[in-house]
Amino acid sequence: MAAAAPRKQRTIVPLVIVAIVLLLAEGLVRATASRLPPPLTWSTAEIQVKDAQINARSRAGLTGGVVFLSSSVLDVGLDPAAFAADSGTRLPVYNAAVSGANLEELRWWTDHIVIPELRPRIAVVGVSSREINGNDPQQTMGAHLFFASAAVRHLSHDETVWEVLERYGDDVSYLFRYRKVLRDPDQILHHSTPVQVQKLDFTSPLGQELALSLQHYHNTAAVDSLFQATFLEHFEISPTQVASLAGLIADLQRSGAQVLLVDVPVTQQYIDLHPAGSIDYAAYQLAIGQVAANADIGFMGGQIWNTSYFADPLHLNETGAQRLAGQLATRLAPGLG
Amino acid sequence: MTFNSLQYALFLPVVVAIYWQLRRRAQNWLLLVASYFFYGVFDWRFLGLLMISTGTDYTVGRLLEVTEDERRRKLVFTCSLIVNLGILGFFKYWDFFTGEATRLANHLGLGLSPPVLKILLPVGISFYTFHGMSYTFDVYRRHLKPTHSLLSFAVFVAFFPQLVAGPIGRAQLQLPQFERDRARPDWDQTKRGLMLILQGLFKKVAIADALAPFVTSAFGSPGTTSSLGLVVGVYAFALQIYGDFAGYSDVARGSAILLGIDLPENFNQPYLSRTITEFWRRWHISLSNWLRDYLYVPLGGNRGSQWATYRNLMLTMLIGGLWHGAALTFVVWGGIHGLLLAVERRFSKAAKLDANRPWNLRTDLLPTLITFQIVCVAWVFFRANSFSAAIHYLGDIARLRGGSVDPNAAFTLLYATAAMLLIDSVQRKTHDHTAFVNWSPATRGVFYAALVLPIVVFSGGTPVPFIYFRF
Numbered sequence: 025m026a027a028a029a030p031r032k033q034r035t036i037v038p039l040v041i042v043a044i045v046l047l048l049a050e051g052l053v054r055a056t057a058s059r060l061p062p063p064l065t066w067s068t069a070e071i072q073v074k075d076a077q078i079n080a081r082s083r084a085g086l087t088g089g090v091v092f093l094s095s096s097v098l099d100v101g102l103d104p105a106a107f108a109a110d111s112g113t114r115l116p117v118y119n120a121a122v123s124g125a126n127l128e129e130l131r132w133w134t135d136h137i138v139i140p141e142l143r144p145r146i147a148v149v150g151v152s153s154r155e156i157n158g159n160d161p162q163q164t165m166g167a168h169l170f171f172a173s174a175a176v177r178h179l180s181h182d183e184t185v186w187e188v189l190e191r192y193g194d195d196v197s198y199l200f201r202y203r204k205v206l207r208d209p210d211q212i213l214h215h216s217t218p219v220q221v222q223k224l225d226f227t228s229p230l231g232q233e234l235a236l237s238l239q240h241y242h243n244t245a246a247v248d249s250l251f252q253a254t255f256l257e258h259f260e261i262s263p264t265q266v267a268s269l270a271g272l273i274a275d276l277q278r279s280g281a282q283v284l285l286v287d288v289p290v291t292q293q294y295i296d297l298h299p300a301g302s303i304d305y306a307a308y309q310l311a312i313g314q315v316a317a318n319a320d321i322g323f324m325g326g327q328i329w330n331t332s333y334f335a336d337p338l339h340l341n342e343t344g345a346q347r348l349a350g351q352l353a354t355r356l357a358p359g360l361g
Numbered sequence: 362m363t364f365n366s367l368q369y370a371l372f373l374p375v376v377v378a379i380y381w382q383l384r385r386r387a388q389n390w391l392l393l394v395a396s397y398f399f400y401g402v403f404d405w406r407f408l409g410l411l412m413i414s415t416g417t418d419y420t421v422g423r424l425l426e427v428t429e430d431e432r433r434r435k436l437v438f439t440c441s442l443i444v445n446l447g448i449l450g451f452f453k454y455w456d457f458f459t460g461e462a463t464r465l466a467n468h469l470g471l472g473l474s475p476p477v478l479k480i481l482l483p484v485g486i487s488f489y490t491f492h493g494m495s496y497t498f499d500v501y502r503r504h505l506k507p508t509h510s511l512l513s514f515a516v517f518v519a520f521f522p523q524l525v526a527g528p529i530g531r532a533q534l535q536l537p538q539f540e541r542d543r544a545r546p547d548w549d550q551t552k553r554g555l556m557l558i559l560q561g562l563f564k565k566v567a568i569a570d571a572l573a574p575f576v577t578s579a580f581g582s583p584g585t586t587s588s589l590g591l592v593v594g595v596y597a598f599a600l601q602i603y604g605d606f607a608g609y610s611d612v613a614r615g616s617a618i619l620l621g622i623d624l625p626e627n628f629n630q631p632y633l634s635r636t637i638t639e640f641w642r643r644w645h646i647s648l649s650n651w652l653r654d655y656l657y658v659p660l661g662g663n664r665g666s667q668w669a670t671y672r673n674l675m676l677t678m679l680i681g682g683l684w685h686g687a688a689l690t691f692v693v694w695g696g697i698h699g700l701l702l703a704v705e706r707r708f709s710k711a712a713k714l715d716a717n718r719p720w721n722l723r724t725d726l727l728p729t730l731i732t733f734q735i736v737c738v739a740w741v742f743f744r745a746n747s748f749s750a751a752i753h754y755l756g757d758i759a760r761l762r763g764g765s766v767d768p769n770a771a772f773t774l775l776y777a778t779a780a781m782l783l784i785d786s787v788q789r790k791t792h793d794h795t796a797f798v799n800w801s802p803a804t805r806g807v808f809y810a811a812l813v814l815p816i817v818v819f820s821g822g823t824p825v826p827f828i829y830f831r832f
Contacts, residue, residue: 034802041806042813049814186367190821203818207571210768 046199053198053206061211063194063204066176067169070099070123073227075137075175081118082141089116090356091142091281092231093134093272094150096123097288100237101340102150103349104230110353113360118142119231124166127155127268132171134272136179139279146356147281149273150288152338153298153308154255156269158262162254236335237342243293247336251297255338259304261311269312273319282359285316287325289348294337295328324355362402364612365565372399377619385542389516392539392620396519400484403525407483410448415518417444418493422500422507422514438501442494449490452483457687485525487684491651493518496532498655505533513539520622522613526606528627528647535622543621553795554618559812560784560794561611567815568604568777572597575770580744583754587764591757593774595737598744600777603632606645611794626794630785632736633720635728636709637701640736652681670706675699685743690751694742701735720789780815 053060066072081087090113092098099121108117120138122130138144154160170176177183178191193200205212226234276283287309298304309326316323333344340348362368376395380388401408421441428434450458496514499505508514517536523529546554579586579594586594610627617624631644641649657677663670675696682695720729738755745751788794797808 037802038806038809041803042810045807045810045814046817189367199817203821206818207773208769209772 050197050199053202057198057202060202060205063202065174067166067173068123070227070233071133071170072175074120074122074231077227077229077231078118078120078137078141081116086116086118087141087143088145089113089118089142090146090148090360091117091138091144092119092121092148092150093130093138094121094148094286094288095125095130095152095155096121096233096339097152097154098148098150098286099123099231099233100235100335101288101345101348102148102232102352103342103345104232105228106346106349107353110350111357111360113357115145115360116142117230119228121150121231121233123233124163125155125170126160126163126167127151127265127272129167129170130155131268131272131275132176132180135275136176139275139281143279144276144281146284146359147276148284148286148352148356149269149276150286151269151312152288152290153259153305154338156261156265156308156311157256157259158265159258159260160255161257232345236339237345239335239341241291241331241334241336241341243331243337248293248297251294251337252299256298256304259299261307266311266315270315270319273315273321277319277321282321283319284322284324284352284356285312285319286352287312287323287327288338289327289329289333289340289344291331291334291337292328293331297337322355324352362399364609364616365562368402373616373619380620381545386512388543389512389539392516392521393512393519396516396521396524399521400519400524403484407486410452410483410486411489411519414445414448414490414493415515417441418497418518419508419511419514421497423509425497425500426507434501438497441497445490445494445497449486452486454683454687461689488527488529489518489524491529491648491684492523495530495651495655496536499532505536508536508540510540520617522616522620522622523624526609526613527645528610528613528625529651530647531625531650534625538622546618546621549798550618552798554615556795556798557611557615557618559615559809560797561608561613561615563780563812563816564604564608564611564784566608567812567819568781569601569608571773571815571819572601572604572777575767575773576601576744578767578770580746580750580754583750583757586757587766588758588760588762590764590766590770591754593766593770595741595758596778597770597774599632599733599737599740600774600781602740602743603628603781604777614794630789632733632781633729633785633789634732635720635725636705636732637698637735638705640732641698641702648681648684652677652684656680667707671703674702674706678702689748690742690745693748693751694739697739697742780811 062072064072066075090107092102092104094102099119100123102119102121104117104119120133120142122133125133134147138147154163157163171180174187174191177187183191190200195201199206228234273283273285295302295305312325313323329344329347333340333347335341335344362372372395376391380391383391397408397411400411418441421437424437425434428437496505496517500507513536516539517530517532520530520535520539576594576598579591579597583591583594607628614624614626625647627645627647629643629646631640634640634643657673660673660676661669662673665673676699678695678699679692680695682691682693682698685691685694741754742748742751745754787796790796791799793799797805800808
């Protein structure tokens with residue numbers, strides 16, 4: 025028994041010190057948490073910001089309005105404020121489009137976040153041939169990261185035991201929750217948020233991404249090669265993406281929303297960048313026209329605009345975003361009340 | 362199931378708890394089932410290969426025991442080599458050699474096109490094949506009496522702590538441990554085992570995985586990274602691979618101690634080496650010893666002329682490089698080390714340096730720094746995706762391209778260097794990998810906290826598999 029006390033002491037003292045150090049670290053993180061950038065639970069800062077905006081709008085009762093759903097083509101290319109002004113509607117208007125999303129990702133986002141939180145009365149779904157292409161590596165990677173993100177896995181009830189424990193750890197401990205931020209001392213020292221770190225992700229209060237709004241189209245070889253090498257690489261109409269579009273529309277209809285499908289305006293240059301040019305583009309238009317006809321919804325599209333409305337071959341700039349908002353306002357005004 | 366997974370955190374205590382309730386034979390059965398389960402979690406389809414390798418080596422051992430005729434013994438031994446190296450060669454090297462042969466044939470205008478099978482590499486195949494071969498080698502050379510227990514032998518080959526990434530076991534040292542009763546580790550041994558596990562997790566999670574993104578970034582886009590950024594990338598890789606592999610070995614040794622089994626040390630502060638010769642006495646020691654005893658010595662070792670010794674060194678290191686992976690980059694990496702070992706042997710007394718001589722700051726700092734730089738240059742070939750990519754990487758460093766360095770990369774590298782230096786210095790001074798358990802309770806507490814806190818901070822990132830799993 026005489027030797028037991030020192031041994032016990034030798035064992036307990038180090039453990040107590042470890043506990044004290046961890047508690048001190050926890051306290052320090054709690055004390056500075058308000059100045060730390062929030063840790064990402066979604067795959068991008070933009071989605072995280074939009075999720076927070078949508079939750080806030082839901083809590084404020086800003087539901088039952090007009091919602092825009094799309095990838096970057098409407099995310100940057102539709103000015104919700106201009107739409108509200110041009111249509112004169114009093115309904116809440118929100119741009120819930122997500123940059124880089126393919127249609128599978130957009131359907132999940134709509135089903136799990138947009139419909140339950142915003143309960144839209146009118147939903148405008150914008151697509152371009154890029155979202156229908158099944159061979160865009162950048163979009164595939166984006167979707168992979170989206171579906172692998174902690175928030176999506178939690179809301180899909182698809183978490184591993186470790187992920188569940190991580191979530192509980194996040195709830196209990198600030199040190200645990202902010203550990204990914206703590207790995208980034210440069211970000212902490214500059215007091216930057218993820219939104220500012222990714223300077224291109226700048227989301228307006230109504231959800232529009234303003235990254236490209238002030239840019240003007242310069243027909244550069246670099247942009248063309250980016251479109252050819254990634255967005256439109258081995259262009260092929262993906263049955264999965266087409267089915268996701270049909271499913272997305274059906275989900276919106278089931279929720280009671282009136283749906284308008286928009287084939288977004290593009291430049292002639294964009295059409296020419298497809299491997300088979302206008303033949304590919306016609307096949308895309310046929311495919312989405314068929315989806316609209318099958319769902320018996322409104323369809324607007326087939327517009328080729330000149331480059332003064334664009335930031336690049338596909339994405340509208342501020343002037344273009346306002347013009348499209350005006351067109352949609354005219355089209356939807358009768359139903360807006 | 363990796364050592365830094367939640368599954369292993371549950372698996373090990375359960376196995377240890379049941380293990381010490383059982384008698385020796387039942388303990389071996391438990392270890393065998395647990396080891397096959399551990400391996401099966403990676404890919405159960407390759408369990409068959411492990412069993413074939415085990416069955417072959419056991420049978421060959423028994424046949425060698427009952428055969429006196431030397432020619433027949435040689436034939437039996439050769440059969441064992443063919444089976445073991447055949448499995449390894451087919452799964453690991455088929456596509457590499459057929460690809461190279463096709464390229465050569467096309468170059469010569471022969472139009473050869475052997476099939477490329479895109480074969481899946483079984484996890485740890487290089488380790489357990491060498492593991493089993495050490496047994497047949499030793500039995501053939503009559504350095505070891507063959508075991509009569511298939512169970513003990515199967516556990517020796519498949520022992521889960523070392524199954525997929527070593528240390529490569531030596532039958533002479535390890536097999537007897539499975540054939541006799543094991544003593545339950547006392548409190549001091551348990552502490553040392555747990556210390557090794559904690560230390561290993563720190564090296565893996567808070568050093569290797571923390572540096573991994575910066576290494577990927579530097580080697581992924583060397584053309585757009587500044588020369589300084591590329592240098593940081595190489596140093597980061599040097600620490601990443603050390604943390605990753607030494608971390609794995611520490612957890613393996615710690616887990617084995619909890620099961621009453623002693624595994625050999627695999628790393629002994631390699632970056633504090635003063636020569637390349639010393640580096641190879643301290644880096645991946647179990648592989649170096651295996652290659653020395655079963656390849657370099659049978660080739661003639663240093664018993665022939667000087668040139669024969671250089672040839673043997675070169676051949677051993679080239680094959681050692683190829684053991685790491687079926688790619689030209691690994692062969693070049695082995696070749697660089699082989700050449701340097703030969704040069705050291707020819708032109709300096711460095712090769713005769715006693716690796717156990719205490720490290721002295723005044724006389725050893727410069728040679729240590731020079732050796733580390735040389736090792737880092739060779740690491741570029743090890744890490745790059747191709748030979749030309751490695752040359753481009755080194756060329757981009759030499760171009761002295763301006764630009765900034767990712768501050769997070771620089772910070773993480775500094776912190777990792779400081780941590781590894783501290784751990785290695787203490788271990789070097791004390792000749793003890795678990796010397797920390799002898800510190801006063803308060804100092805130990807601070808040290809444990811310094812390991813646990815970074816593990817918490819760097820846990821839960823993008824999972825980075827252990828680098829040596831693919832070998």
